Amino acid sequence: MNPTSLKSGMQCTLADGSLVEVRGVQSDKVHVLVKYLDSLDNPKIPVGSEHQVPFEEIIAEYMGAHAEGRT
Amino acid sequence: MLTKEQNDRFTHVGPGTPMGNLMRRYWQPFATVKQLEDHPTRAVTLLGEHLVTYKDRSGVYGLMQEFCPHRNVNMLWGIPEAEGLRCPYHGWQFDQAGNCIDQPAESPDSTFKDRIKVTAYPVEELGGMLWAWMGPEPRPMVPRWEAFVKEGVRDIGWAILPCNWLQIMENSLDPTHLEWLHLYFSNYAMERLGKTSNDGTFWRETVEHRKHEKIGFDIFEHGIIKRRVYEGDDENHPNWRLGHVICFPEMLRQDQIRVPVDDTHTLYIWYNVHQKREGDADQRPEDIPVYQVPLPGVDAEGVPIWDLMDNNSGQDNYAWMSQGPITPRWTEHLGESDKGIILYRRLLREQMKLVEEGKDPMNTFRDPAKNVSIHVPHESDDQEWQRGRRGPNQADGSISTGQSTKYSPIAQERAKAAGKATPKAWREPVGWGQIHPREPEA
Secondary structure: OOHHHOOOOOEEEEOOOOEEEEEEEOOOOOEEEEEEEEOOOOOOOOOOOEEEEEHHHEEEEOOOOEEEEEO | OOOHHHHHHHHOOOOOOHHHHHHOOOOEEEEEHHHHHHOOEEEEEEOOEEEEEEEOOOOOEEEEEOEOOOOOOEHHHOEEOOOOEEOOOOOOEEOOOOEEEEOOOOOOOOOHHHHOEOOEOOEEEEOOEEEEOOOOOOOOOOOOEHHHHOOOEEEEEEEEEOOOHHHHHHHOOOOHHHHHHHHHHHHHHHHHOOOOOOOOOOOOOOOOOOOEEEEEEEEEOOEEEEEEEEOOOOOOOHHHHOOEEEEOOOEEOOOEEEEEEEOOEEEEEEEEEEOOOOOOOOOOHHHOOEEEOOOOOEOOOOOEOHHHHOOHHHHHHHHHHHOOOOOOHHHOOOOHHHHHHHHHHHHHHHHHHHHHOOOOOOOOOOOHHHOOOEOOOOHHHOHHHHHOOOOOEOOOOOEOOOOHHHHOHHHHHHHHHOOOOOOOOOOOOOEOOOOOOOOOOO
8 A cells, every 4th residue: 555645533544453543653764653443353452442553554545345456 | 364273263174173163064975975884884973973873774864973872993994783883892872862771781671772873864865975063053954055956967076175264265266277177287287298189089189378357255144256357358258247156164166165174174065967868767865876986196206196187176185185184374475366266265264253153154054945955056057148047068979178077987988888988097196285284283
């Protein structure tokens, strides 16, 4: 995913399947601050908690029961 | 990537595990009618449980724990009776519900047998296959997917793959592997085999590499529809408009079924329905031939055996097995092209939650009116597209290349009748290409 396409408030899926809301792109251009809406039962990441995640962990904008993209 | 704990949750299928609980809400195919016609008992491992299946002398199928509770003799050598299976050691007899109904060496007035019960599971037959229900009652109906009930001539291929079921299913949510494994790599396999053109045998011809321009996935009432647009096509093409279906939780369309044997083995079933031709006799379930699909691997020197890599199944099987018994997803790096895999994992997790809440998961059928012949949309619904496609046999009778159905006895019989080539014998591998197998618990 192109990091420049990330906007605050956007919901995205991470590479582990978690669902997050983008809170802000960090100035280091490497990390994104996200709020976990669903952490796929990872006990170390409570739902609602905020974490810095690397850009490459963000796979796509969340589209519910649909997903698509160009390859 | 997943954590190890998340990976375990998705892959472990034994009793009491979250995925095991989900899988026990589905009828699982584990053998065929023909197999029990040939041998009335058969060892079965299903969802991590070691069992014995049998057909008693009244024609009723059973599935019970492997060992007799008396002195732990293996019931594979059990004697089918008019009702149930009798242990060969001291004659204890068990019915299909697992009740002990005879203990010939105990005194006639003993009530000991009434306190003995073994693990046993209901069995039903559909489409020539035997299906087990290992979940709680009340059990739903065996789903009557269209392939299992429509007219045709059937045969059933199978193999036990030494890897976890999930890496096989995730392949079905991964459209772009087709472009590489089944086109680019396939052409390389043909090069290794010295088959650079279609030379009139059953070998797959070299094919042009086509790039995916777009992929898409939609969750629908029976699973996920996978869509793709190749370069040069558009969204009106059946590949996108109709798509390719994954029937939840473990079927690609209805012709490839991936049954979890245990955490590190999967029963792969290729369910073929050949078009019925004039003069073909009606097929009874016990007539449906069964064949074993050979698995690719390496020879005694660790060199790949290319003979089995000329078809999609051989190529897929190699890829899944080489990922290890349970691939360590905490080392993977998924990208945008893997969003179908992520959607499937989310669906699995959602359905596991439903089961934890005591609800029925997707594809639970309790209404007979909705379980007559379940059709799912598919590219082949487009008749024009279908005309250009191959079944197991091409119009001239030759075996279609590039598919595991080249091992199908019915396809081979039809090819021979048409004077066409059939596959030669292949070299058996001594290993599965897991040169440095990754231990599941590493």
